[in-house]
Amino acid sequence: MKKKAKVSSKLALKTPQSRKYVVIILTVLLGIFITIAVKQNSKPELLTSVREDELVLILDDLTNQKDDLEVELIKQNQILESLKNGSSDAARKAAQDRIDQLILLSGTAPVSGRGIQVLLTGDLYSVNSFTILDTVQELRDAGAVAIEINGIRIINSTFFTDTTEGISINLSKVRSPYKISVLGDPETLATALKIPGGMAEIVTTSGGTVIINELAALDIDSSVPLTTLQYAVPVD
């Protein structure tokens, strides 16, 4: 200990008093350093205090992101070019065609065209909700684009149930006779209903009647309100 005291006495720490000042200075310095370190750490976006290998990792990440974004940019530019080069009329016409198609299929607007009209009569035994559902499905298989039963438009969410007097479509009651208007190729639709073992045969053998008229011009005036998408959104 004595030897050490001699050594340090040769430095600036001669008296106990001056040593006390050095202690104070050191603690003050420590306080300053602590605040600096804390402040530095609370600025996470600053990369100055990050080590070299960590910087390399960050750089790699950013490079990958940049590559992905460049690929995306090229794709979007291609789309932009194709839209620019194609005349805007063609693009608008394509969009309008698509809208027409969707209106037809979703049943949100009245439609007209060629088709057939079917008159179904019978009691609950010969014509019930199963018969109607089978009919609708067979018509769709035959390429029906729009179907209406007794003034009610049939769309993909329509449902049929039996009641004591007839059937109900979407909870609104309808009864025999059922007037079914269908847009599509008349011959194909009529054939689909008339095939052996088809709807017409089943209804007539169980006591009902089926009258099918092929029409060159047919209007379907009923429509369903446009519903807002609640659980799903289209993917581009």
Add this chain to the structure above:
Amino acid sequence: MIPVIGLLIGVLVGIVIDPTVPLWMQPYLPIAVIAALDAVFGAIRANLEDTFDDKIFISSFASNVLIAALIVFLGDQLGVGSQLSTGVVVVLAMRIFANSAAIRRNLFDRK
């Protein structure tokens, strides 16, 4: 008591003047702070055991900071900087815990 007051003054000064640290010093600052804290805890322990010597405190403060910075610097040069600084922090933290345990025991013994 004086070191605690000095520490508080330092914190206040740091908040008020908001100094910027040179870029090359920034990786060493957190390690240096931990090393200095180790020295301070050692001093508090020594003070409670009535063996406090300001010469020892000054030298341990300086050497702790310098050696810690040196190890981290060496680690950076060798490419194992982050691992070595983790090691330094672990060792210094262990020492701080050991010192604080001794301080606690000492305080209980006094009562």
